[in-house]
Amino acid sequence: EAQVTQNPRYLITVTGKKLTVTCSQNMNHEYMSWYRQDPGLGLRQIYYSMNVEVTDKGDVPEGYKVSRKEKRNFPLILESPSPNQTSLYFCASSPYRGSTEAFFGQGTRLTVV
Amino acid sequence: KQEVTQIPAALSVPEGENLVLNCSFTDSAIYNLQWFRQDPGKGLTSLLLIQSSQREQTSGRLNASLDKSSGRSTLYIAASQPGDSATYLCAVRMDSNYQLIWGAGTKLIIKP
Numbered sequence: 001e002a003q004v005t006q007n008p009r010y011l012i013t014v015t016g017k018k019l020t021v022t023c024s025q026n027m028n029h030e031y032m033s034w035y036r037q038d039p040g041l042g043l044r045q046i047y048y049s050m051n052v053e054v055t056d057k058g059d060v061p062e063g064y065k066v067s068r069k070e071k072r073n074f075p076l077i078l079e080s081p082s083p084n085q086t087s088l089y090f091c092a093s094s095p096y097r098g099s100t101e102a103f104f105g106q107g108t109r110l111t112v113v
Numbered sequence: 114k115q116e117v118t119q120i121p122a123a124l125s126v127p128e129g130e131n132l133v134l135n136c137s138f139t140d141s142a143i144y145n146l147q148w149f150r151q152d153p154g155k156g157l158t159s160l161l162l163i164q165s166s167q168r169e170q171t172s173g174r175l176n177a178s179l180d181k182s183s184g185r186s187t188l189y190i191a192a193s194q195p196g197d198s199a200t201y202l203c204a205v206r207m208d209s210n211y212q213l214i215w216g217a218g219t220k221l222i223i224k225p
Contacts, residue, residue, distance in 0.1 A: 044215075045213075102159060106155055107154065107156055
């Protein structure tokens, strides 16, 4: 089954404690991206990757890092989480950038206290 | 800068009614527009895609229209069912960089 898998689904952490949210896709897609969703706002893109070892900033990259060492995996790293990073995070993948075919993970609800 | 607005933020209607969800955008130079459905804990699912040259798309009980010149799209849901309860998001893709720009969504509740 074609899918994007995020882990963990829920996470409560404390300010400053480094964390990683994993994302994996099994469709051999080139393009992957991370979004955050906050109440009253549309999804905002954090980072994206057009292929292995190719990553770039989205609209709200501050406080986040990503890596793309393998095609299937695109982890989101918060080196020093702060309360303003409390949000619902989605990973997505597409065959290529601009493709209308997009698959989304189930989301990770992160709370930073 | 493109802005996408969805009004209302929430809508509750009795089962069986036909309803319309609205999406407006400020820059008409879009490449396409998509409607998505978001269910809690299940991610997002694409419902309909309208290319900039198209006026509407239909899938089952769903019909999406696009009026680029006025910066509007509507999602029409016929004969609503409790299973249609979800948050509906619209997103536009610009010509320039293919980035999706999202509205905040309309949370729809269909009462049995």
